[in-house]
Amino acid sequence: MKFHKIISITIILVLSAMLSACSASEKTNAQSDNKKIKIGATAGPYGDQLNEGIKPYLEKKGYEVEIVEFNDYIQPNVALNEGDIDANVFQNYNYLKNFAEERDMDMIELIKVPTAPIGIYSKKHKSIDDVEDGHTVATSNDPVNQARALIMLEQIGWVKLKEGIEPTKASEKDIAEYIKKIVIEPLDPAQTPRALESVDYAFVNGNFAISSGLKLSEAVELEKTPPSYMIGVTLRGEDKDSQLGKDLIEAYQSEEFKKLNEENEKYQGYVWPDWMK
Template identity: 60%
Template structure:
């Protein structure tokens, strides 16, 4: 009987100890603030690494940065909750992607953005464009429209009257002022195509991550607000504490100092709120 009582007491003590450990472990997990941010390799992941991550870590966060090499996986990862935030897309791309992929995505704040540029390894000016000149451009709908609008602004082609600039496609070209040859390619492949074409319209993140510089562009886009990069979250997270801290990180004096003082960020397009920083 005494042996049974001893074993029973020992069992209760062990059970209590296990419960205590479990409770302690659970509390530790709940107290740990982790935020996983996805971004395309290049300027936006650099911004996170150089200013946003240090700011959030001072606030007690464990920040994980995941880099992507395309414009599809960051939104899929956000939708599937393998990341909490992504930083790579403009608001027009976000709206189009969310609609066509039946996802709920929420733009949080626009940030300093690299403009799309016309680059070349063979030519130094627009004056060298002639009949037969090859120009590569993004084959993704939103950025293709963006590239075609820029080509119109540069006087290379004319779009049909009444065409929405953000929805233009090759079918909407009314005429070419020069008989150039357009070559739509995957956005990530455009820097590598420079050796095979005369010019290429390259999104800023891919241009800079491949070693190109804004100062080397033959021409740069006059970027409208709807093409500024937006920090993106899931709608159900918009009232969570980490979201406010993320906004504070981008509005911080540390981030403003980085963008305004570091020479490598010269030429970025600033959202209106940032101009007042």
């Protein structure tokens, strides 16, 4: 009996040791995986900033970084919410807030980044002064960026909006008067650069303008971008105080990143967040 008891105790101890070793191994692997991160961005300036300034900085801190490119404004947030990526860089705060509320997602803006402003572009006209009745104007079809375009249309004197509307929620039904008898054509944001072949003017978000080969200097009018429309880094709410969040802030606020934006010609004309000024 004693012999069997000793054997049983020995087996238990061996199994416990094996389980402890497996647990430690899994923990080590989990910690290691935390250094493997994926950051989503739309093609163009924010993906470029990540690849040229942020990824190298994070890699020096021991991260393995993969930049995932998206071609719309929906999937980067869906992927973030589902845990397929760890952060994204493509949207302004107004869009993020609207998107998260509509879909009951917990996402937060971590830090604002240098932003390519939205602009009015044209291949048919050299100035906004060339506008005539019947001219077609392409805008984004997502509510936040269409509101942004409508505010700008009012600022340049093409339309008059109803009194007392919320600027971030303006829609076509809020146009009180067409001062210029333009025809607004809402399109997917990624399609607005291509629309320049057929419309008179198009509002093109900075990232899609640059990724399609347009230069900010070619716009017939650029937005004076307010803080709420500047692009930010987005995380899941649960990661707000994570080490990744702290390291991303450190990377964006680094001298290396600031120097990149100061010296690289392709970033000229961007609107800088207050912390960079």
